[in-house]
Amino acid sequence: MSLGAASPAVPTLTAPALRPGADLLAEGRAMARDWRLGRCLFLDAEGVPSEAAYKRRTAREGRIMRHAHIGFRSVERTVGAMADLADKVARRGARIDRFGVTLDWTMGYPQERRAAATRGTGIVLAGPEDFARITNAAPAAPHFGDFMLGLPGAVENVRAAIAAGATAIGNLGQYFTFRLPHWDDDVATTEATVIALGLIAAQDAEILVHSNLDDGFAGLFMDMASAVGMVIVEKHIVEDLIGAKASFCFGHHFSHPLSRAAFQAAVARLTDTPGTMIFGNTVAYRAEPAANYASLASYLLADIVALMRRPSGHAINPVPVTENVRIPDVDEILDAQLFADRLVAHAADHVAAVDAAAIEALADTLVAGGKAFAARALAGLAERGVDTADPAALMLAIRRAGPKRMEAWFGAAAAGDAARPLVPAEWAEELDRMARDWAVRQAPALAAGVAPEASAGVAPDAVAGRAVTVIVGTTDVHEHGAYLVRRALEQAGIGTVDGGVAVDPEALVEAARAAAADIVAISTYNGVGLSYVREVMAALAARGMDCPVMIGGKLNGIPDASNSSLPVDLTDEIRAAGAVPCADLDDMVPVILTAASRRSAPA
Numbered sequence: 001m002s003l004g005a006a007s008p009a010v011p012t013l014t015a016p017a018l019r020p021g022a023d024l025l026a027e028g029r030a031m032a033r034d035w036r037l038g039r040c041l042f043l044d045a046e047g048v049p050s051e052a053a054y055k056r057r058t059a060r061e062g063r064i065m066r067h068a069h070i071g072f073r074s075v076e077r078t079v080g081a082m083a084d085l086a087d088k089v090a091r092r093g094a095r096i097d098r099f100g101v102t103l104d105w106t107m108g109y110p111q112e113r114r115a116a117a118t119r120g121t122g123i124v125l126a127g128p129e130d131f132a133r134i135t136n137a138a139p140a141a142p143h144f145g146d147f148m149l150g151l152p153g154a155v156e157n158v159r160a161a162i163a164a165g166a167t168a169i170g171n172l173g174q175y176f177t178f179r180l181p182h183w184d185d186d187v188a189t190t191e192a193t194v195i196a197l198g199l200i201a202a203q204d205a206e207i208l209v210h211s212n213l214d215d216g217f218a219g220l221f222m223d224m225a226s227a228v229g230m231v232i233v234e235k236h237i238v239e240d241l242i243g244a245k246a247s248f249c250f251g252h253h254f255s256h257p258l259s260r261a262a263f264q265a266a267v268a269r270l271t272d273t274p275g276t277m278i279f280g281n282t283v284a285y286r287a288e289p290a291a292n293y294a295s296l297a298s299y300l301l302a303d304i305v306a307l308m309r310r311p312s313g314h315a316i317n318p319v320p321v322t323e324n325v326r327i328p329d330v331d332e333i334l335d336a337q338l339f340a341d342r343l344v345a346h347a348a349d350h351v352a353a354v355d356a357a358a359i360e361a362l363a364d365t366l367v368a369g370g371k372a373f374a375a376r377a378l379a380g381l382a383e384r385g386v387d388t389a390d391p392a393a394l395m396l397a398i399r400r401a402g403p404k405r406m407e408a409w410f411g412a413a414a415a416g417d418a419a420r421p422l423v424p425a426e427w428a429e430e431l432d433r434m435a436r437d438w439a440v441r442q443a444p445a446l447a448a449g450v451a452p453e454a455s456a457g458v459a460p461d462a463v464a465g466r467a468v469t470v471i472v473g474t475t476d477v478h479e480h481g482a483y484l485v486r487r488a489l490e491q492a493g494i495g496t497v498d499g500g501v502a503v504d505p506e507a508l509v510e511a512a513r514a515a516a517a518d519i520v521a522i523s524t525y526n527g528v529g530l531s532y533v534r535e536v537m538a539a540l541a542a543r544g545m546d547c548p549v550m551i552g553g554k555l556n557g558i559p560d561a562s563n564s565s566l567p568v569d570l571t572d573e574i575r576a577a578g579a580v581p582c583a584d585l586d587d588m589v590p591v592i593l594t595a596a597s598r599r600s601a602p603a
């Protein structure tokens with residue numbers, strides 16, 4: 001169920017077929033007899049049993065740790081880039097403490113399903129040997145976050161990562177939101193994840209179970225206090241019910257320096273397990289690289305000062321300024337690391353300048369709101385028949401409920417604590433504003449069915465008469481583009497239907513047929529837009545449907561014969577496949593007007 005969409009029937013929160021958590025954990029523990037933590041270059045170079053130990057030591061030394069995200073389609077290119085980067089940064093007197101390895105989403109499937117799946121832009125590792133090549137590429141802590149825990153391939157991947165010496169493994173946040181194409185077995189996904197968590201908990205060394213909250217519900221909740229509530233719920237699951245260590249990351253959707261600092265302070269008050277990294281405010285990267293440096297400076301300085309005030313073990317994550325274009329290249333990652341190193345040198349002078357009282361006051365609200373959310377969630381789910389003492393049952397119920405229901409049931413507004421979110425989510429406010437501005441600007445043109453300059457003052461709801469309906473769906477977990485499209489259309493008086501998130505092409509077209517939609521709108525970000533459009537066009541033709549298809553977001557992809565592993569723009573190919581590529585919302589207007597005129601044309 002997508003953001004802002006009308007709420008369909010409440011799903012069944014429990015599954016009789018789901019094995020008891022205790023059995024799954026026991027299976028994981030038994031597996032630990034054969035799959036023990038191996039060594040890697042980082043552990044040997046630093047002489048530590050785990051990254052957690054290294055983080056505590058470095059935090060005591062007062063040094064700000066650095067994270068770099070990396071992952072090209074080819075293993076060779078990635079291994080070479082990691083060694084090259086670590087060396088180049090070290091020769092300039094700085095250091096990369098950890099590498100976040102962005103696996104491709106096909107790594108989320110069970111091994112036997114991976115080869116046939118549509119690849120995205122990330123790295124594909126064949127087995128434990130490949131994991132070991134990554135963990136020995138550079139003397140920096142290897143962090144396997146994406147497409148590990150939380151997906152049906154969790155057991156194979158976690159075994160390989162542990163054997164290769166990785167002591168930070170994620171990403172619990174993805175368990176609650178990620179859906180792989182053509183995979184709907186959430187019972188199998190839950191069982192694989194809990195077995196893998198049992199394997200982690202049974203290791204002698206401390207392995208951090210990473211949860212990127214923004215991959216989870218934090219990027220979908222309307223209230224940041226609800227996201228703090230999920231910190232408490234996830235910590236309860238991982239630490240109290242499973243016996244491992246939960247380590248939290250956040251940041252994509254946090255644009256305001258005050259909310260970033262307060263959220264870090266809130267998390268640091270709720271756990272003494274070192275955090276993995278504070279993720280960059282990537283949604284703010286909307287412009288040219290030079291301008292994006294301003295967004296980089298804005299969030300990074302806030303994070304550095306927050307960590308200087310309260311060392312929580314998190315590393316900072318200077319995101320390269322090409323983030324909003326494609327996966328970044330090596331030199332762009334290097335530039336961001338050097339930028340960060342210089343900013344750390346400046347930051348100490350900023351500590352005294354921040355309003356510590358404002359940060360602590362907002363952290364008070366977040367912690368109080370979070371505790372209330374967590375208490376209501378555990379009690380409320382138990383009332384709905386969920387065995388909240390069973391980690392598998394609890395996880396599945398939360399995943400099936402989804403962010404919108406969890407917040408509707410257990411959010412501050414639901415409990416009457418507040419008429420509106422305690423701490424409104426910035427991403428929603430910003431997108432709602434963009435939608436309103438667009439609707440006001442375009443409504444006359446849409447109403448008059450002619451070009452803007454010739455229609456000033458025409459009533460917006462004139463379009464409604466023509467009752468154009470647009471179904472909006474996404475190819476992957478990125479749903480903010482679709483959220484913006486739906487809000488903008490609704491504000492302009494155009495009917496929308498929720499086509500779903502990470503929905504398969506066939507299912508989207510079938511939903512379009514069932515809703516008698518006039519237009520299919522797709523939002524895509526994972527570099528799969530072209531193959532997706534081809535499947536949509538084929539599904540439309542198979543049903544004899546003549547429906548325009550609009551698509552926006554990241555219209556790129558990595559050509560099969562690519563030697564750079566970098567995505568290229570595929571706008572022309574997508575147009576040739578029969579869809580209307582949209583660089584922004586304005587590109588929808590001619591498509592809507594044509595559909596409207598077709599509707600009003602006499603049969």
Ligand code: B12
Nearest residue numbers: 146282323324326476477478479480481523552553582584
């Ligand atoms: C936020 C974000 C996330 C969030 C999504 C939260 C959510 N629930 O929506 C999270 C953290 C979950 C996430 C996850 C991932 N992400 Co991401 N994500 C981003 C980010 C930072 C912003 C995208 C966004 O939502 N922007 C907000 C929208 C409203 O703005 P916009 O894109 O500018 O949209 C405009 C137009 O495109 C248009 N538009 C958009 N859609 C449509 C549709 C139609 C019909 C129309 C008319 C217009 C339109 O409207 C807007 C206004 O004009 C981008 C980088 C960036 N800054 O762009 C990376 C990015 C898209 N992500 C990326 C990747 C690789 C991933 C992951 C695979 C990473 C990983 N390994 O786990 C996963 C996806 C996993 C999965 N299961 O699918 C890559 C894609 C690489 C590529 N294609 O080249 C990017 C570019 C980052 C990068 N540089 O590597 N991500």
